[in-house]
Amino acid sequence: MSRLQADHLFKVFGRRPADESAAVRALADGADREALREDGVTAAVVDASFTVEPGQIFVVMGLSGSGKSTLLRMLNGLLEPTAGRVVFDGDDLTALSPRALREVRARRVSMVFQHFALFPHRTVLENAAYGLEVQGVAPAEREKRAAEALELCGLAGWEKSWPDELSGGMQQRVGLARALATDADLLLMDESFSALDPLIRRDMQDQLLVLQKKLKKTIVFITHDLNEAMRLGDRIAVMRGGRIVQLGTAEDILVRPADDYVASFIQDVDRSRVLTAAAVMSPADGPLDPDAPVVGPDTLLADLCALAAAGPHPVVVHDDAGSALGVVQKEKLLAVMGGASAEGVAAGA
Amino acid sequence: MPRLPLGSWVDSSVDWLQARLSWLFDAVSGGITGLYDGIDAVLSAPHPLLLAGILAVVAWWLRGLAAGLLSFAGLALVDSVQLWDEAMATLSLVLVATLVTLVIAVPLGIWAARSKTVSAVLRPVLDFMQTMPAMVYLIPGIIFFGVGVVPGIIATIVFALPPGVRMTELGIRQVDAELVEAAEAFGTTPRDTLVRVQLPLAVPTIMAGVNQVIMLGLSMVVIAGMVGGGGLGGAVYRAIGNVDIGLGFEAGVSIVVLAMYLDRMTGALGRQVSPLGRRALAKARAAASRRSAARLWAHRPQPVTALVGIVVLALAAGGAGFLGGSGPTSTTAAAQGAGHGKKLSIGYIPWDEGIASTYLWKELLERRGYEVETKQLEAGALYTGLAGGQLDFQTDAWLPVTHAQYLEKYGNKLEDLGSWYGPTSLELSVPSYVKDVKSLADLKGKGDRFKGRIIGIEPSAGMMGILKDKVLKEYGLEGEYQVVDGSTPGMLAELKRAYDRKEPVVVTLWSPHWAYSAHELTKLADPKGVWGTGDGVHTLARKGFTEDNPEVGAWLKDFSLTEKQLTGLEEKIQSTGKGKEQEAVRAWLDAQPGLAEKLAPQ
Numbered sequence: 013m014s015r016l017q018a019d020h021l022f023k024v025f026g027r028r029p030a031d032e033s034a035a036v037r038a039l040a041d042g043a044d045r046e047a048l049r050e051d052g053v054t055a056a057v058v059d060a061s062f063t064v065e066p067g068q069i070f071v072v073m074g075l076s077g078s079g080k081s082t083l084l085r086m087l088n089g090l091l092e093p094t095a096g097r098v099v100f101d102g103d104d105l106t107a108l109s110p111r112a113l114r115e116v117r118a119r120r121v122s123m124v125f126q127h128f129a130l131f132p133h134r135t136v137l138e139n140a141a142y143g144l145e146v147q148g149v150a151p152a153e154r155e156k157r158a159a160e161a162l163e164l165c166g167l168a169g170w171e172k173s174w175p176d177e178l179s180g181g182m183q184q185r186v187g188l189a190r191a192l193a194t195d196a197d198l199l200l201m202d203e204s205f206s207a208l209d210p211l212i213r214r215d216m217q218d219q220l221l222v223l224q225k226k227l228k229k230t231i232v233f234i235t236h237d238l239n240e241a242m243r244l245g246d247r248i249a250v251m252r253g254g255r256i257v258q259l260g261t262a263e264d265i266l267v268r269p270a271d272d273y274v275a276s277f278i279q280d281v282d283r284s285r286v287l288t289a290a291a292v293m294s295p296a297d298g299p300l301d302p303d304a305p306v307v308g309p310d311t312l313l314a315d316l317c318a319l320a321a322a323g324p325h326p327v328v329v330h331d332d333a334g335s336a337l338g339v340v341q342k343e344k345l346l347a348v349m350g351g352a353s354a355e356g357v358a359a360g361a
Numbered sequence: 362m363p364r365l366p367l368g369s370w371v372d373s374s375v376d377w378l379q380a381r382l383s384w385l386f387d388a389v390s391g392g393i394t395g396l397y398d399g400i401d402a403v404l405s406a407p408h409p410l411l412l413a414g415i416l417a418v419v420a421w422w423l424r425g426l427a428a429g430l431l432s433f434a435g436l437a438l439v440d441s442v443q444l445w446d447e448a449m450a451t452l453s454l455v456l457v458a459t460l461v462t463l464v465i466a467v468p469l470g471i472w473a474a475r476s477k478t479v480s481a482v483l484r485p486v487l488d489f490m491q492t493m494p495a496m497v498y499l500i501p502g503i504i505f506f507g508v509g510v511v512p513g514i515i516a517t518i519v520f521a522l523p524p525g526v527r528m529t530e531l532g533i534r535q536v537d538a539e540l541v542e543a544a545e546a547f548g549t550t551p552r553d554t555l556v557r558v559q560l561p562l563a564v565p566t567i568m569a570g571v572n573q574v575i576m577l578g579l580s581m582v583v584i585a586g587m588v589g590g591g592g593l594g595g596a597v598y599r600a601i602g603n604v605d606i607g608l609g610f611e612a613g614v615s616i617v618v619l620a621m622y623l624d625r626m627t628g629a630l631g632r633q634v635s636p637l638g639r640r641a642l643a644k645a646r647a648a649a650s651r652r653s654a655a656r657l658w659a660h661r662p663q664p665v666t667a668l669v670g671i672v673v674l675a676l677a678a679g680g681a682g683f684l685g686g687s688g689p690t691s692t693t694a695a696a697q698g699a700g701h702g703k704k705l706s707i708g709y710i711p712w713d714e715g716i717a718s719t720y721l722w723k724e725l726l727e728r729r730g731y732e733v734e735t736k737q738l739e740a741g742a743l744y745t746g747l748a749g750g751q752l753d754f755q756t757d758a759w760l761p762v763t764h765a766q767y768l769e770k771y772g773n774k775l776e777d778l779g780s781w782y783g784p785t786s787l788e789l790s791v792p793s794y795v796k797d798v799k800s801l802a803d804l805k806g807k808g809d810r811f812k813g814r815i816i817g818i819e820p821s822a823g824m825m826g827i828l829k830d831k832v833l834k835e836y837g838l839e840g841e842y843q844v845v846d847g848s849t850p851g852m853l854a855e856l857k858r859a860y861d862r863k864e865p866v867v868v869t870l871w872s873p874h875w876a877y878s879a880h881e882l883t884k885l886a887d888p889k890g891v892w893g894t895g896d897g898v899h900t901l902a903r904k905g906f907t908e909d910n911p912e913v914g915a916w917l918k919d920f921s922l923t924e925k926q927l928t929g930l931e932e933k934i935q936s937t938g939k940g941k942e943q944e945a946v947r948a949w950l951d952a953q954p955g956l957a958e959k960l961a962p963q
Contacts, residue, residue: 090545118548129543133561133636143547174640194547 016064016087016198016230021096023057023082024048036095045254056082058254060096064247067228071245073235079254080234084200087232088121089113100198118146122191126203128183130175136162136186137171143194154193161193162186164223181212188220192227201233205240217243238277242266242286250274262286283349284314292316292348293329293338300336301325309337313349320345375501386505393457393511401453407675409440412449415674416622422667423629435618442611443940444596451592452619454510454585455578458517462525462574465518467567470529471555480530487523495520495584500741503588508708508736508746513585513594521577528570532563561636568631575627579620587739589708589746593619595737599711599939604853608939700730705913708736708743708752713875714782714898715757717930718922720942722756724950725961726913740767747903748774753910754902754917759785762896763823763871774904780897781920782873782927786884787824787892789815789832790870792860793881800886801836804867808841816855816868820846824869827892835891842867856880873927875935916961926953 022039026032035053039045045055057079064070074080085091087098089105098105101120105113122143130139137155138145140162144154159171165185175183184204191199205213217240224231235241241248242262250258250265258270266286269275290309304325307316311329320327326339379386404412413436421429439448473480495516502512536559544554560567586594593612600609632638662670705726709719723733738746744764746752748771758764760777763785768775791798798804804811817825825844833839847855852868853876859866860880870876872884900917907914922930930949937945950957 088546090542114548114550116548117546123543123546125539125543125546127539129537129539131540131543131558142544146547146549146553190547200546 015066015101016070016232017097017099018060018062018083018087019097019099021057021060021083021086021098022055022094023079023086023091024053024055024094026051026053032094055254057086057093060249060251060256062247062249062256062259064230064232066230068246069224069231069233069244071233071235071241071248072251073238073241073245073248074251075236078251080236080251081202083251084202084232084234087198088117088123088200090117118143119194120196121198121200122194122196123200123202124184124187124191124204126206128175128180128187128207130183130186130190132175134175135171136167136173136175136178139175139186140171140189140193142190143196147194157195158189158193161189164192165189166219179212180208181216184208184216185219188223192223192229197230199229199231201231203234203236206235206237213240220244238281239285242281250277263291267291282314284317285312287313287348289313289316289327289329289340290337292344293340294344296328296336296339300328300339304328304339306330308332313345316340316345317349375504379504389515390506390511393461393514394509396460397453397457397510397514400456401450404449404453405446407677409445410437411674411677413437413440415671418667418670418674420622420626422662422664423626423633425661428625428629432622435622439615439618442615444593444612444615447591447593447596447612448615448619450510451579451582451594451616454514454517454582454590454592454594455575455619455623457510458514458521458578458581459571459575461514462518462521462578463571466522466525466570466574467529470526470567470570471533471560473526473530474533474559475551475555483526487526490519491523493519495581499584499588500745503742503745503751504749507749507751508589508738508742509751510585510590512588513581513590516584516588517578517581520581521574524573524577525570528573529563529567532566532570533559535566536562564635565631565638568627568634572624572627572631575623576620579616579623582616586737588742589736589738591737598739599737601850602711604850604857605939700726700732702730702732703910704732704734705753705910706734706736706751708738708746708755710740710743710755710757711737712757713931713934714873714927715755716942717927717934717946718756718781718898720934720946721930721950721960722917722920724943724946725916725957728957729961729963731913740764744771744775747771747901750903750905752903753906754778754900756781756898756900756917756920758899758901759896760899762827762893763787764896765823766821776902776904776906778900778902778907778914778917778920780899782922782924783897784895785898786872786895787827788870788872788884788887789828789867790876790882790884791865791867792856792863793883794863795865795883798885799883800888801832801838801891802888804838804842804885805836806841808838810865811842811867813841813843814867815842815844816852816866817844817846818849818852818869824871824892828869831891832887835889844869873924873931875931878928878932920960926956 022036024032024035024039026035031051031053035043035048035051035055038048039055039058045058048055060079060083062070072080072083082091086093087100087105089098089108093106096106100116103116105116108116131142134142137158141154141158144157149157159168162168162171162185165188167182167185167189170178170182175186178186184207187204205216208216221244233241233244235244242265245262247259247261248265249256250270252273258265258274260268263286265274266278266281266283269278288309289307289311292313293309303323304327305319305323306328307319307330309329309331316327320340320342326341328339329337331337407415413433416436417429417433420432439445469483473483498519499512499516502515506512506515533555540558540562541554544558549557582590582592582594583597584594586592586596586598589595593616596612597609597616599605600607600612632642661667707719707722709715719735723735726733736746736752743752743755744767747755758768758777760768760780789801789804798807815828817828819825825846829844833842833844852870856866856868856876857880867885870882870884876882900920902914902917907918930946933949934942934945937948
């Protein structure tokens with residue numbers, strides 16, 4: 013299992029290296045990046061630090077221009093940080109030679125792109141086998157492993173097809189299979205589902221979660237969609253203007269937004285699909301009604317609402333062992349849902 | 362603004378380069394000539410129709426049955442107008458030029474695609490190469506590389522290189538950046554990214570560049586023809602010089618046939634070579650197979666079938682070439698004498714007396730055992746080649762007046778073997794149906810009838826200077842007449858046009874000239890003798906020629922023809938038809954008993 017750590021990463025684009033390091037010092041002292049822009053220096057990522065635990069999905073969420081794609085490209089060395097370190101599995105990637113870095117990219121980190129980036133002159137199978145080809149795996153072996161990866165992504169039988177014969181969702185499955193085929197521990201996903209239409213996107217998110225249960229990769233996922241971030245992310249970093257403004261779980265961000273910027277974001281979030289029964293339950297203050305519906309603590313509020321509305325009793329929350337953890341009062345449920353804006357409640361109903 | 366001596370800088374640097382880098386130019390020239398000769402030998406070996414068949418099978422394979430049949434028809438047409446050898450020479454020239462161009466252009470384009478600096482430096486250089494008129498560097502080309510196909514090929518390369526480089530650069534640059542990033546993200550080395558991703562996806566654009574290179578190469582063959590490149594370009598140039606509209610058209614159509622064949626084949630090849638193109642092709646074929654009528658014409662053999670067809674035809678071609686090859690050699694084997702196969706090369710401007718005397722000597726010298734090569738050139742190229750020693754002699758120097766400028770420049774590098782015909786004369790002429798104009802003096806006051814124009818030739822020609830500076834002044838024609846600068850073909854075309862409509866026209870002309878036998882013209886008398894006494898037609902040789910070839914030198918010094926002999930020979934050549942000059946000379950000599958013995962005594 014691998015662990016990824018970003019340590020005070022900066023990426024600054026300037027005319028000269030001296031400008032860039034001066035800008036890093038100024039930014040570290042709290043300078044505004046708008047002020048730097050006048051000097052012809054663009055600060056894309058400012059002082060980003062985080063740790064991704066093995067098997068975690070770490071989502072970086074931000075609008076365009078927030079620096080999230082630049083941050084991602086520093087994690088596999090496609091871009092060299094102006095300052096700071098990326099430590100992966102104990103290796104400082106920023107200290108590696110280009111050759112060693114290529115080796116890391118070929119074997120230990122793989123990437124899934126926003127517009128799929130499938131090679132149009134290769135079949136689906138050849139695309140999926142690309143990473144293995146770079147590694148120098150023998151043809152028979154790489155075809156076998158690529159076919160397995162395709163099957164894992166639900167594309168068995170499409171090996172001989174060409175990318176442009178596939179729908180967007182299927183193309184991205186090929187992209188995912190290509191990334192999985194190399195057996196890399198770290199998966200970088202750059203807005204990988206943003207180009208898909210909403211139904212397919214939902215489908216792909218579900219599939220990623222299912223795969224992740226099985227494969228337990230370490231994943232860094234970039235998105236501009238907070239709903240997607242909350243659905244997928246074990247932990248979420250919200251970026252604005254090149255800085256990480258909040259780092260935490262979905263619930264942290266929803267319940268305790270770090271600033272007005274984050275707060276304005278979560279207005280659009282469908283709370284009923286993020287918050288769980290555990291977040292709204294209260295201790296049972298009396299005997300429990302035997303007819304009351306019973307749910308687990310991970311049940312989403314969206315599923316809870318229908319049950320709560322079906323009968324007069326509060327819904328009981330049980331743990332796996334069957335012992336009661338608490339009850340969900342309808343009043344509390346409504347109040348928490350109402351914590352969002354009026355549109356948020358309407359969307360959740 | 363002070364005069365910047367740019368021209369003399371170029372002049373002296375050309376001299377300097379010629380002196381210091383002649384070994385390099387010789388090596389380049391040798392390499393290209395070898396390549397050209399090799400390809401030409403292969404293309405000329407088989408019987409024309411057999412090679413046409415091979416090319417047609419290639420077309421059938423690449424594009425389908427209809428393309429194959431049309432290719433065969435087009436190539437057969439070229440053969441039937443007896444321009445096959447010229448067409449193969451041109452094809453060889455274009456192939457060599459394309460090959461060399463691509464060997465330079467593709468790596469350069471790749472380099473430019475990967476480096477902004479290289480791209481920025483290359484751009485103005487490529488612009489310069491592409492827009493500089495080719496004629497400007499053709500003459501330096503001759504000084505460096507000698508007359509023949511090489512300067513033509515070099516000129517073609519210079520002209521065709523820019524699109525090759527640009528299309529390669531464009532093809533690589535336009536590959537989706539995300540694809541390149543994807544390759545990098547999977548740890549691909551820059552070199553592998555180029556080979557596995559960028560080049561395969563750039564192939565269609567690069568092939569479009571190849572196509573342009575070939576087309577530009579074909580557009581240069583006429584210019585190459587002016588510096589001894591021969592082939593269809595030489596035929597076109599000869600046709601222009603003689604206002605031979607028929608030959609011009611036939612040669613032009615042959616160029617078109619070659620151009621269309623090469624264009625369609627490189628287009629189809631581009632689709633075959635590029636992975637994406639192959640896919641599109643397979644798709645189209647699947648769609649076409651549903652329509653049976655289209656299927657027949659679009660039918661394409663399997664590569665194996667096509668290959669077998671080509672090999673069989675090629676073997677047949679090889680066999681026939683081997684057997685047929687003994688034909689022409691037997692005639693040279695019959696020649697014996699003092700020459701012992703020594704090689705001589707004669708240059709000529711495609712003027713009637715030049716063609717006649719050149720082929721006369723080719724025939725005479727071959728009878729005496731020499732191996733003679735003739736090269737058709739533009740006047741400037743001819744003198745440059747002679748001075749540079751790439752040609753041995755030429756028989757059509759009008760001295761001391763008309764070609765004085767060339768003698769001034771190259772006189773010390775040439776040997777004058779004396780005049781063999783003369784005197785020639787320069788004159789203004791009018792059609793004989795203009796009854797009342799017999800002398801230059803008669804032109805006065807009739808400017809309105811001739812629209813105040815005298816149709817001239819190239820402004821650089823010696824006689825144009827005499828006309829403007831002296832003749833008009835002496836006869837008081839200044840102001841009334843304007844001398845129209847142009848070209849010899851232009852003047853002849855204008856004469857023909859006016860003559861056919863019986864319009865009055867005054868043209869600058871000289872004797873001997875075939876125009877006098879083609880049209881009824883009046884040479885305007887020059888009572889004041891302003892035009893001068895006239896030239897002799899001289900034979901000029903390269904410096905040291907008579908020392909190297911005392912026998913031939915002596916023959917050429919004694920060479921002379923009467924007007925009756927010359928016009929008779931010219932007429933015989935005209936009536937026998939183009940491309941058969943030597944046959945005509947042979948027949949004419951046979952009718953002149955003892956002449957061959959007199960001209961080149963054994």
